[in-house]
Amino acid sequence: MDYTPVTPFRRTIDAAILKHQAATQEELPPTGANKWEILRELAAARVAFGLSDRDLTVLQVLVSFHQATILGDNDSEFIVHPSNKAICERLNGMPCSTMRRHLSNLVQAGFVVRRDSPNGKRYARRYGGEKIAFGFDLSPLVRRFQEICEVAEAVRAAEERYKRLRATVSLMRRDLAGLAEYGSSLRPELGVWDQFSDLAVLTGRDLRRKLEMADLKRIEEALGAALDQARDLLEGNVAENMSINDAISEHHHQNSNKDLYDLEPRVEKARGEGEALGDTDVEVNVNRLLDKGNSPGEPEDQLMPNIPLGLVLASCQEFKSYAEETVRHWHDLVRVADIIRPMMGISPSAWDEAKRYMGPEEASVVVVAMLERFGEIRSPGGYLRSLSAKAAIGEFSCGPMIMALMRRDAA
Known part of the structure; x- marks a missing residue:
C-alpha cells in the first residue's frame, strides 16, 4: 500500500502517539533482534518505562502471533492481526476490557x-505479490532494542548497588549490637551503650520492609557514626586497662626468640640501677612486681594477672570452642585451661609448676595464649616450664603476650 495511516480508528490521537508513529519511519537495525530476548530485557526495565507485569503479559501474547523468532531479519513484516477474542484466549481468559486497557498502555x-x-478490523490481504496487513506493528521493539538493553543494564546495576548497601547496613547493625553488648560489660556506667543497642534494634526493624535507597544511605550514615564512637570508647578503655605504670613499662622488653616470636616477653630486674631510679614509688612498684615469684608464701590474690579478663577474652578465641559455658570470671578461665592443657601435651607436673610460680589465673592466660599460636610452638610443655622458670625469678609477665596477640589481630 502506498499510504501508511497514523490515526487510530475511532480513537483520539495525542502527541505521544504521533511521536511514536514518526519513529517508525526510522531505519531498522540490519541484524534484527530475538523477540524473546527483547521481552526478557524489557521485563528487567519495565518499571523505568512505566509498564506493569500485566502489560508485558499482553505484549508477550502479541509477540507470540509473529511466526519468526528474529524480528527484522530478512523480514520486513512486523504487523500481527489477531482478534480480541484470540488475544484473550491466549491470555487465559482475561476480560476483553482489561486486555484493551493494557494494549493502550503499550501504545502510549x-x-x-x-x-x-x-x-477498524484487523486483517491481511494480498494483492498480487503485495501483502497489506492491518493490526499491531511490532517494529518499535526492534528499533528500541538497544535502548531497552541499556536501561535494563542500568536497572540491574541499581539493584546490585541496593543489595550491597542493604547487606552493608545489615552487617553494620550486627557489629553495633555486638560492640554495645561488649562495651556495656566493660563500662556499664556509660548510658551510650543502651543508645547503640536501641539503634541496632530499630535498624533491624527497618530492614524488615522495603526501604528506599535514600533511607538506606541515611541509616548507613547513622550506623557509621555510632560505630566510630563505639570503637573510640572501646579503644580508649583497652588503652587505659593496658597502661601499666610508666616506670614498669620502661623496664619491659621482649626476648627475640625467632621460633616463638612475641610469646616470651619478660620484665628485667632493675638490680644495680637503684642510682638511676632513686628512692621513689616507681622503685617500690618495680620491686613489688619483680619479687612476685620470689615469695612462695605470698597470698594468692597478689598473683592475679595485671590485665583485665575482658582483654584476654577479646584477644584469645581458640579456647572458646572447648569451653562448656561462657567464661565470665577468672575461675572459669582456670577451669577451661585445665581442660585444654592435656590436649596441648602439657604434663600435670608442668601445669602445677606454672600455677605455683605464676598463679592459677596467670598460668591460664599463658595456656590460652599458647593455644592461639599452637602450631608455632614445638614443645608446649617445655615452653611452659621455661616461662615458669622466668616467673620464679620475677622475669615474666603475661601482659605483653596478650599485647602481641592484639597486634597480630590488628595487622
Missing part, C-alpha cells in the same frame, strides 16, 4: 503502534 509507551484498517 511506544512499544506497539496501531495500524488500523478503514473499518
Whole structure:
C-alpha cells in the first residue's frame, strides 16, 4: 500500500502517539533482534518505562502471533492481526476490557503502534505479490532494542548497588549490637551503650520492609557514626586497662626468640640501677612486681594477672570452642585451661609448676595464649616450664603476650 495511516480508528490521537508513529519511519537495525530476548530485557526495565507485569503479559501474547523468532531479519513484516477474542484466549481468559486497557498502555509507551484498517478490523490481504496487513506493528521493539538493553543494564546495576548497601547496613547493625553488648560489660556506667543497642534494634526493624535507597544511605550514615564512637570508647578503655605504670613499662622488653616470636616477653630486674631510679614509688612498684615469684608464701590474690579478663577474652578465641559455658570470671578461665592443657601435651607436673610460680589465673592466660599460636610452638610443655622458670625469678609477665596477640589481630 502506498499510504501508511497514523490515526487510530475511532480513537483520539495525542502527541505521544504521533511521536511514536514518526519513529517508525526510522531505519531498522540490519541484524534484527530475538523477540524473546527483547521481552526478557524489557521485563528487567519495565518499571523505568512505566509498564506493569500485566502489560508485558499482553505484549508477550502479541509477540507470540509473529511466526519468526528474529524480528527484522530478512523480514520486513512486523504487523500481527489477531482478534480480541484470540488475544484473550491466549491470555487465559482475561476480560476483553482489561486486555484493551493494557494494549493502550503499550501504545502510549511506544512499544506497539496501531495500524488500523478503514473499518477498524484487523486483517491481511494480498494483492498480487503485495501483502497489506492491518493490526499491531511490532517494529518499535526492534528499533528500541538497544535502548531497552541499556536501561535494563542500568536497572540491574541499581539493584546490585541496593543489595550491597542493604547487606552493608545489615552487617553494620550486627557489629553495633555486638560492640554495645561488649562495651556495656566493660563500662556499664556509660548510658551510650543502651543508645547503640536501641539503634541496632530499630535498624533491624527497618530492614524488615522495603526501604528506599535514600533511607538506606541515611541509616548507613547513622550506623557509621555510632560505630566510630563505639570503637573510640572501646579503644580508649583497652588503652587505659593496658597502661601499666610508666616506670614498669620502661623496664619491659621482649626476648627475640625467632621460633616463638612475641610469646616470651619478660620484665628485667632493675638490680644495680637503684642510682638511676632513686628512692621513689616507681622503685617500690618495680620491686613489688619483680619479687612476685620470689615469695612462695605470698597470698594468692597478689598473683592475679595485671590485665583485665575482658582483654584476654577479646584477644584469645581458640579456647572458646572447648569451653562448656561462657567464661565470665577468672575461675572459669582456670577451669577451661585445665581442660585444654592435656590436649596441648602439657604434663600435670608442668601445669602445677606454672600455677605455683605464676598463679592459677596467670598460668591460664599463658595456656590460652599458647593455644592461639599452637602450631608455632614445638614443645608446649617445655615452653611452659621455661616461662615458669622466668616467673620464679620475677622475669615474666603475661601482659605483653596478650599485647602481641592484639597486634597480630590488628595487622
